[in-house]
Amino acid sequence: DARVTQTPRHKVTEMGQEVTMRCQPILGHNTVFWYRQTMMQGLELLAYFRNRAPLDDSGMPKDRFSAEMPDATLATLKIQPSEPRDSAVYFCASGLPLTRSYGYTFGSGTRLTVV
Amino acid sequence: DQQVKQNSPSLSVQEGRISILNCDYTNSMFDYFLWYKKYPAEGPTFLISISSIKDKNEDGRFTVFLNKSAKHLSLHIVPSQPGDSAVYFCAASDSGAGSYQLTFGKGTKLSVIP
Numbered sequence: 001d002a003r004v005t006q007t008p009r010h011k012v013t014e015m016g017q018e019v020t021m022r023c024q025p026i027l028g029h030n031t032v033f034w035y036r037q038t039m040m041q042g043l044e045l046l047a048y049f050r051n052r053a054p055l056d057d058s059g060m061p062k063d064r065f066s067a068e069m070p071d072a073t074l075a076t077l078k079i080q081p082s083e084p085r086d087s088a089v090y091f092c093a094s095g096l097p098l099t100r101s102y103g104y105t106f107g108s109g110t111r112l113t114v115v
Numbered sequence: 116d117q118q119v120k121q122n123s124p125s126l127s128v129q130e131g132r133i134s135i136l137n138c139d140y141t142n143s144m145f146d147y148f149l150w151y152k153k154y155p156a157e158g159p160t161f162l163i164s165i166s167s168i169k170d171k172n173e174d175g176r177f178t179v180f181l182n183k184s185a186k187h188l189s190l191h192i193v194p195s196q197p198g199d200s201a202v203y204f205c206a207a208s209d210s211g212a213g214s215y216q217l218t219f220g221k222g223t224k225l226s227v228i229p
Contacts, residue, residue, distance in 0.1 A: 042221030097215030106158030
């Protein structure tokens with residue numbers, strides 16, 4: 001089965017450090033999303049790309065978060081500097097929405113803990 | 116302002132009985148709705164969807180009902196099985212906006228008791 005691969009699965013870091021999370025979307029999928037899951041907010045959309053172009057990153061704290069897609073096989077989410085409130089599970093998802101099949105495929109997530 | 120609401124954080128059901136998970140939305144532009152299931156330490160997996168031109172969609176034990184006038188949808192699982200124990204997320208999309216992004220509810224944790 002095709003899958004979305006996220007690395008690392010777990011990350012513990014100290015406040016102020018840079019964190020980079022990576023995602024390999026399913027080959028051929030043209031849309032990539034970054035979501036964050038917290039107990040309080042549920043699944044929040046942070047940013048998404050279509051055909052590698054950023055379409056919306058309004059869900060991200062602009063001063064510390066950045067999302068890029070350097071090529072079709074890699075999406076990155078970077079936090080610099082990290083803060084304890086960034087502790088959450090970060091999910092990447094990919095799909096082909098224009099096929100009217102909205103069943104985006106999610107990765108297993110990166111659990112981030114900032115101490 | 117939460118546009119997709121799942122007001123029940125948890126639900127317990129006996130094995131073999133029906134599970135009904137509810138979801139309300141406020142954005143009248145939403146025209147496509149999905150349910151995802153999530154097990155611990157895994158990402159959400161797509162379960163079933165429904166377009167606003169329909170009021171029901173069925174896939175095996177899973178049926179989603181949509182009431183557009185009430186801005187309400189529900190997921191029925193019949194019969195419920197212990198393996199259905201998971202967190203269920205309702206999601207909605209406004210395809211007219213061209214973004215196809217999904218807005219999620221906070222989830223309902225379903226526990227199916229053997």
